[in-house]
Amino acid sequence: xxxxxxxxxxxxxxxxxARYGILHTRHGDVEVPMFMPVGTNxxxxxxxxxxxxxxxxxVILANTYHLHLRPGEEIVRKAGGLxxxxxxDGPILTDSGGFQVFSxxxxxxxxxxxxxxxxxxxxxxxxxxxxxxxxIEEALGADIIMSFDECIPYPSxxxxxxxxxxxxxxxxxxxxxxxxxxxxxxxxxxxxxxFQDLREYAAKELAAMPFDGYSIGGTSIGxxxxxxxxxxxxxxxxxxxxKPRYLMGVGSIDYILEGITEGVDMxxxxxxxxxxxxxxxxxxxxxxxxxxxxxxEDFTPLDDECDCYTCTHYTKAYLHHLHRIGEDFGKTLNSIxxxxxxxxxxxxxxxxxxxxxxxxxxxxxxxxxxSKRGF
RNA sequence: GGGUGAAUAGCGAAGUGGCCAAACGCGGCUGACUGUAAAUCAGCUCCUUCGGGUUCGGUGGUUCAAAUCCAUCUUCACCCA
Numbered sequence: 001x002x003x004x005x006x007x008x009x010x011x012x013x014x015x016x017x018a019r020y021g022i023l024h025t026r027h028g029d030v031e032v033p034m035f036m037p038v039g040t041n042x043x044x045x046x047x048x049x050x051x052x053x054x055x056x057x058x059v060i061l062a063n064t065y066h067l068h069l070r071p072g073e074e075i076v077r078k079a080g081g082l083x084x085x086x087x088x089d090g091p092i093l094t095d096s097g098g099f100q101v102f103s104x105x106x107x108x109x110x111x112x113x114x115x116x117x118x119x120x121x122x123x124x125x126x127x128x129x130x131x132x133x134x135x136i137e138e139a140l141g142a143d144i145i146m147s148f149d150e151c152i153p154y155p156s157x158x159x160x161x162x163x164x165x166x167x168x169x170x171x172x173x174x175x176x177x178x179x180x181x182x183x184x185x186x187x188x189x190x191x192x193x194x195f196q197d198l199r200e201y202a203a204k205e206l207a208a209m210p211f212d213g214y215s216i217g218g219t220s221i222g223x224x225x226x227x228x229x230x231x232x233x234x235x236x237x238x239x240x241x242x243k244p245r246y247l248m249g250v251g252s253i254d255y256i257l258e259g260i261t262e263g264v265d266m267x268x269x270x271x272x273x274x275x276x277x278x279x280x281x282x283x284x285x286x287x288x289x290x291x292x293x294x295x296x297e298d299f300t301p302l303d304d305e306c307d308c309y310t311c312t313h314y315t316k317a318y319l320h321h322l323h324r325i326g327e328d329f330g331k332t333l334n335s336i337x338x339x340x341x342x343x344x345x346x347x348x349x350x351x352x353x354x355x356x357x358x359x360x361x362x363x364x365x366x367x368x369x370x371s372k373r374g375f
Numbered sequence: 376g377g378g379u380g381a382a383u384a385g386c387g388a389a390g391u392g393g394c395c396a397a398a399c400g401c402g403g404c405u406g407a408c409u410g411u412a413a414a415u416c417a418g419c420u421c422c423u424u425c426g427g428g429u430u431c432g433g434u435g436g437u438u439c440a441a442a443u444c445c446a447u448c449u450u451c452a453c454c455c456a
Contacts, residue, residue: 021429040410041411045411045413045414046414063410080385098410100410100411100412101393102410103410103411103412104412119412149410151410189410216408218410219409219410220409220410221409221410222409228409246410246411249409250409250410251409256407269410270410270411270413271409271411271412272409273411274408274411275413277414277415278413278414278416279426280407280408289406291404292404292405293403293404328414331414349444
């Protein structure tokens, strides 16, 4: 348990479950609700730490499994930990590798002990257990670490989801017992698939364990939007009020706003950075595919309401050109914008919560963005 | 002046009697992306009223059938003078 890590709730929106607060960490205080950019391999793709920070980032993510494979946690440890290794002095969170068991292998074998899976990238065979994940995460040295879970595929049968969810709970307990570093916050992950009773069960069981925060996992993996929203609701009401809630892997505008409505504090997602590299840009008036021919001679800023470096210095025509030509700088500029867009969305949400008008704010964003323009 | 080779869709380039509206690449036009196997992937790209129509430098032949064979013209490249 990290004594320096705690959530200070400052305000709860009058009409929704939205909360504004300050998350205190060893590497600084950050406000929630917040969006956390993903830097799987100890780098947010195409961006320097300075550029990430200029977007207003608080926490950023890195991945246990990827860093375990390369360069190996010992290298990171010898470098002085993730912060020193990647030159980021803000808070860092590491995911446990549970998601990679799900996404990286169709031939995974999950037993009580842990998960064996074939990494189809290089044919390698890996074994991860709750204890192994914690051991690696302690060597990496992030501020917030995740316990090892099974991300249950959607759809799955009730019987399988039940068995897996119970196992993930046992893994959570093992992770807690294995975790020794007191300067790291450890989060448990609520599974339970689409089943209300299993989400409730998982949330209650985890809430009874001394975690520093709680994640909702197994969402945004192909299930319908309504199913995802229900999974959040079914889990979050049983989580402790005074601990941070983290909705894993969620990062589209509507999902973030709905998550905040239910009382989620933290979001992470590869979406903004991946979309950026692929030329899809989030703006206050809807999504812009910068590759489209219509932007060839558009000398206006990408988003006239955005304060990011990209929007204040470049035109759509230039971004279009860089994208067409395949220049890396275009990916950088696009990534800066998309990350800043989601971080700013959360900043505005926090202001709205403080003013008790979060519900109105949400409707304003939807109305402006336009439901048919794609989130 | 003589000789040799080549001309294929926007560009490059396969194809050398039927399975060819013609591979593939580039370019062009769209779309997707949610705890990063993702600087990736997918579709469309001669015309069409979706029945079909018009193509492989031009023209004329041979053949049941020609981008593919023959003749000739044009252009280009290289070599010899």
